[in-house]
Amino acid sequence: MPAIIDSAPDCVTHVQEASADDMADFILQANYTDCAGFMTFGPGTTWGEEGAAAATGYYVLLGLGAVVMVAVFIAWVMFENRRLVTFAGLRRGDTPPGPAVTSEEM
Amino acid sequence: MFDVLAQVESLEEAAGAESLTLDSAILGEQFYFWTVVLMWLIHVGFMSYEAGVVRRKNVMATAMKNILTIAAVTPTFYYFGWWIYNCNQPGLPIGPNSTDFTAAACQSGIPWSDAFGPNLANNINLVFFLAFLLFSWTTASIMSGALLERVRLSAYLVLAALLGSVVWILDAAWGWSAGGWMTLRFGFHDAIASAVVHGVAGAFTLGVLFNLGPRIGKYTKDGLARTFRPHNLHVTLLGLMLIFTGFYAFYAACLVIASTAVPGWANIYLSPTTLGSIAMIITMGFAGGFTGAYFASRGDPFWTISGGLAGVIGVSAGADVYAPVLGYLIAMLTAVCAYYAGSWIERKMRVDDVVGAVAVHGVSGFLGIIWVGVFAAGYPTGVNNVDSSMGGQLIGVATFVPLGFLSGYVASWVLRKLNLLRVPASVEVAGLDVVEYSPDIYAPEFGARPDMVIEPDGTRMPADEMQAAELLAISNGRRSPDERVPV
Numbered sequence: 001m002p003a004i005i006d007s008a009p010d011c012v013t014h015v016q017e018a019s020a021d022d023m024a025d026f027i028l029q030a031n032y033t034d035c036a037g038f039m040t041f042g043p044g045t046t047w048g049e050e051g052a053a054a055a056t057g058y059y060v061l062l063g064l065g066a067v068v069m070v071a072v073f074i075a076w077v078m079f080e081n082r083r084l085v086t087f088a089g090l091r092r093g094d095t096p097p098g099p100a101v102t103s104e105e106m
Numbered sequence: 107m108f109d110v111l112a113q114v115e116s117l118e119e120a121a122g123a124e125s126l127t128l129d130s131a132i133l134g135e136q137f138y139f140w141t142v143v144l145m146w147l148i149h150v151g152f153m154s155y156e157a158g159v160v161r162r163k164n165v166m167a168t169a170m171k172n173i174l175t176i177a178a179v180t181p182t183f184y185y186f187g188w189w190i191y192n193c194n195q196p197g198l199p200i201g202p203n204s205t206d207f208t209a210a211a212c213q214s215g216i217p218w219s220d221a222f223g224p225n226l227a228n229n230i231n232l233v234f235f236l237a238f239l240l241f242s243w244t245t246a247s248i249m250s251g252a253l254l255e256r257v258r259l260s261a262y263l264v265l266a267a268l269l270g271s272v273v274w275i276l277d278a279a280w281g282w283s284a285g286g287w288m289t290l291r292f293g294f295h296d297a298i299a300s301a302v303v304h305g306v307a308g309a310f311t312l313g314v315l316f317n318l319g320p321r322i323g324k325y326t327k328d329g330l331a332r333t334f335r336p337h338n339l340h341v342t343l344l345g346l347m348l349i350f351t352g353f354y355a356f357y358a359a360c361l362v363i364a365s366t367a368v369p370g371w372a373n374i375y376l377s378p379t380t381l382g383s384i385a386m387i388i389t390m391g392f393a394g395g396f397t398g399a400y401f402a403s404r405g406d407p408f409w410t411i412s413g414g415l416a417g418v419i420g421v422s423a424g425a426d427v428y429a430p431v432l433g434y435l436i437a438m439l440t441a442v443c444a445y446y447a448g449s450w451i452e453r454k455m456r457v458d459d460v461v462g463a464v465a466v467h468g469v470s471g472f473l474g475i476i477w478v479g480v481f482a483a484g485y486p487t488g489v490n491n492v493d494s495s496m497g498g499q500l501i502g503v504a505t506f507v508p509l510g511f512l513s514g515y516v517a518s519w520v521l522r523k524l525n526l527l528r529v530p531a532s533v534e535v536a537g538l539d540v541v542e543y544s545p546d547i548y549a550p551e552f553g554a555r556p557d558m559v560i561e562p563d564g565t566r567m568p569a570d571e572m573q574a575a576e577l578l579a580i581s582n583g584r585r586s587p588d589e590r591v592p593v
Contacts, residue, residue, distance in 0.1 A: 032226065039223020062218055069181045073267070076260040077526060080542070084258070087541045088530040 007054050009042065011035040131229040134363050138233035144355030145240040147348050149176070152247040155345030156254060158338040159408075159461055161557040161569060163537025164255050165337070170542075171262055175246050175270075178263040182271035183242050184222075188235050189215045190275045195285035230364070237359040238275070241303060244356065246270035248307035249514075251461035253314065255321050255334075256534050259542065261527045265517055269310050273513045277506050278302050284376045284489055292501045293492030295485065297373045298360045298384065300423035300474025301506050308468015309510030312457070317518040318527060320458030322534055323559070323569070323576040330562035331453050334460075334569060337557055339407060346411045350392065353418060357384050357425070375488040379426035387425040387433040391418040394437030402445040409448070412466050413441035419470040420444075423499075424482040436477050444470045472507070475499045531580055535573045 011034040037043065041058035153172040160168050192215025214221040214231045221231040246266035253262060281288040282302040288294035296302050325331055336342050358381060362372040373379050395417015396410055403409035420440025421433045428436070448465035451457050457464070479496030487494050521527040528534075533541045559569040 036227035037220030037223055037225035039220065039225075042220045042223050058218060065181070066185055069185065073178070073260075073264060076263055080258055080260045081526065083541060084529055084533050087536070088532050091532040091536075 151348030158341030305471025313514030
């Protein structure tokens with residue numbers, strides 16, 4: 001069955017029709033004897049022309065993770081600020097959500 | 107015939123050496139893995155400790171802060187913390203001592219390195235990363251307790267990421283690594299991170315506290331300190347005992363085990379030591395710390411157990427070489443100093459540090475590296491074999507105090523100017539749990555007596571009533587919620 005994204009590095013060999021007897025010879029591990037790192041999209045991955053698609057995909061993945069991380073921090077700040085401001089506004093009798101309230105204004 | 111036998115023999119030897127290397131790597135991998143597992147107890151402990159020390163209305167907010175420390179520090183440490191450690195040991199990224207970014211150690215620190223995934227040629231990078239990540243959580247959690255009951259969760263998380271993923275790991279690169287410039291040039295010696303973790307975290311926390319201000323009602327209009335009682339001291343003490351348990355793993359993870367490269371155990375500077383000696387000094391440190399703080403505080407339970415922590419931090423820098431009795435005495439002295447420093451910070455500086463983190467971690471951490479200059483000078487440290495000395499240790503103080511304090515002060519100043527550092531006064535008085543979570547998170551069938559505050563004259567009154575009166579004064583413009591001096 002064709003893989004949607006074949007991200008296995010080219011150092012991984014594919015031994016055909018391994019049998020139970022092969023286990024004794026560590027034939028399954030032999031698939032990886034030429035490998036060091038073999039994470040998805042990592043260096044040596046074969047997806048795309050000489051792995052270029054995998055390398056690009058990996059950097060996109062890293063960038064996406066970084067953007068999500070920064071967005072999460074911003075969301076934490078905004079989410080909490082809205083709740084605090086709403087509560088402080090209710091205490092003062094304002095209609096929520098009010099403008100940013102500083103501790104000095106309380 | 108003999109040639110063939112010799113060839114077979116040499117092949118067997120080579121195969122054996124290769125297996126030994128792999129076995130050594132896997133044993134090292136297992137060792138660090140289990141230290142990481144046990145170091146989680148430190149964070150279980152921090153959560154219990156802080157949840158017990160606050161008033162009932164802030165318990166859930168406190169626990170959530172500890173849990174989300176992990177959420178904030180982990181990705182940031184992955185993205186740049188490990189790079190900072192591995193790529194900035196000679197100095198800053200630019201300048202005369204800038205890093206060789208092609209060096210192998212630096213390459214394994216960048217987030218797109220293949221050492222961050224399954225890698226049969228590198229069993230150590232990820233478990234070492236995880237051990238340092240747990241150190242980072244610890245460093246951030248040190249600050250956490252000081253800011254309780256009035257800091258915004260989001261502000262704390264931003265500060266935690268800065269402290270845990272940038273500030274402490276930068277000082278670790280400089281002074282807590284085999285290639286750090288402080289060790290290579292000055293023989294700076296802080297084997298188990300007295301100042302590298304605790305001192306810097308304490309200095310950073312002090313910088314934040316200057317901008318955050320005290321809890322409403324912490325100080326009377328005359329500037330005298332009130333005491334907010336912990337709502338559950340038992341849970342606090344249990345939390346500290348869990349932290350202590352995790353500390354053994356913390357100490358073990360600070361050692362290097364790589365028997366194919368370095369024979370036996372080594373400290374972070376690759377100088378020899380033993381696991382047993384480290385464990386011995388921790389244990390003597392606890393004993394001395396508990397004892398010193400017990401007598402200094404006249405038997406106060408909170409300070410007695412905090413003194414154990416202060417004692418251990420005080421002996422950490424030289425734990426790889428100290429004699430047990432020296433460790434015991436140094437820990438006792440450090441705990442006494444931490445207790446009086448804590449009182450001075452609270453009463454004279456009027457800085458409201460809820461758990462005494464600046465004294466217990468900051469003061470004890472910097473005393474720890476000074477004690478090495480006093481009692482353990484002359485030990486060749488690091489790959490350049492520069493002797494440990496008072497001069498080298500003072501270089502550490504002069505580098506780490508401003509690094510920690512200024513970064514904490516500036517970051518919190520910016521947050522304050524953006525009105526994002528502290529919760530509004532009405533939220534603080536109502537309780538963070540009511541606003542941040544739900545007013546009915548506590549089972550009503552368990553009735554609770556009101557939290558009390560101890561006035562400077564020793565009388566007690568309900569804390570909520572006192573804070574409501576203070577809030578009224580703030581609303582009328584007679585007082586500022588973050589003032590530290592009497593108006």
